Amino acid sequence: MKMTAIAIDDEPVALSVIAAHAEKVPFIELKRTFTNAFEAMDYLRREKIDLLFLDIKMPDISGLDFLSGLHEPPMTIFTTAYSEHAVQSFELDAIDYLLKPFSLARFLKACNKAHSLMVLKQDRPQAAAAQAQDYIFIKSGYEQWKIAFQDILFVESAGNYVQFVLGDRKLLSRLSMQEALDLLPTGQFTRVHRSYIVANARVDRIDRNNVYVGDAEIPIGAAFAEAIGKISGDG
Numbered sequence: 001m002k003m004t005a006i007a008i009d010d011e012p013v014a015l016s017v018i019a020a021h022a023e024k025v026p027f028i029e030l031k032r033t034f035t036n037a038f039e040a041m042d043y044l045r046r047e048k049i050d051l052l053f054l055d056i057k058m059p060d061i062s063g064l065d066f067l068s069g070l071h072e073p074p075m076t077i078f079t080t081a082y083s084e085h086a087v088q089s090f091e092l093d094a095i096d097y098l099l100k101p102f103s104l105a106r107f108l109k110a111c112n113k114a115h116s117l118m119v120l121k122q123d124r125p126q127a128a129a130a131q132a133q134d135y136i137f138i139k140s141g142y143e144q145w146k147i148a149f150q151d152i153l154f155v156e157s158a159g160n161y162v163q164f165v166l167g168d169r170k171l172l173s174r175l176s177m178q179e180a181l182d183l184l185p186t187g188q189f190t191r192v193h194r195s196y197i198v199a200n201a202r203v204d205r206i207d208r209n210n211v212y213v214g215d216a217e218i219p220i221g222a223a224f225a226e227a228i229g230k231i232s233g234d235g
Helices: 010-025 037-046 063-067 084-090 106-123 128-134 177-183 222-232
Strands: 005-006 027-032 051-055 075-080 097-100 135-140 144-146 154-156 159-166 170-173 188-194 197-200 211-214 215-218
Touching: 005 010, 005 037, 005 106, 010 027, 010 106, 027 037, 037 063, 051 063, 063 075, 075 084, 075 106, 075 170, 075 222, 084 222, 106 177, 135 170, 154 177, 154 215, 159 177, 177 197, 188 215, 188 222, 197 215
Parallel strands: 005 027, 005 051, 051 075, 075 097
Antiparallel strands: 135 144, 154 159, 154 197, 159 170, 188 197, 211 215
């Protein structure tokens, strides 16, 4: 399954590295490279792509602001020489964060993560089916567990896994937060932090910094503050 991609970086040398690496990844088709972010933005308005390689420190607009301004952003891998924006990038649902200079092996690992997510979305139609059913099956270890949506309190990131916190137990599954969110019905669950998804009906209280689900105090991430209105019905 091929993935179409573009790369944006104000340094031509950096783009050459991405292009050279992408040529060696059989499932990546790098359509264009851009040194001008606004030209790339115009391209994305006209063309649909699967994956974006995006620099953060650019002269006219930062990669973070660029991505935030896209209405339907593609999967994104940030490429940067600076590590201090890693947390903010993942709050924007970045697939990965590559620190320059990065090796072909590290580049391939990031591309594989993006490819796995695309395959998941195409080959596992639970996200659409979730609107018509009240449960999903989650793989935990070697077993598949049926989980009723009404039993989920919240979902929490746990490294390369997520933990589904239920009323009577917890289930650990090898999914990313975005993959977990894609499996849940949109109107019933809200991502409030890069590490947390809450069941709207299970939220007891909301203040400026946290949502409260039973005894759990869950922080509200700055990038997700606008989504809080969906829980109370104000969004």
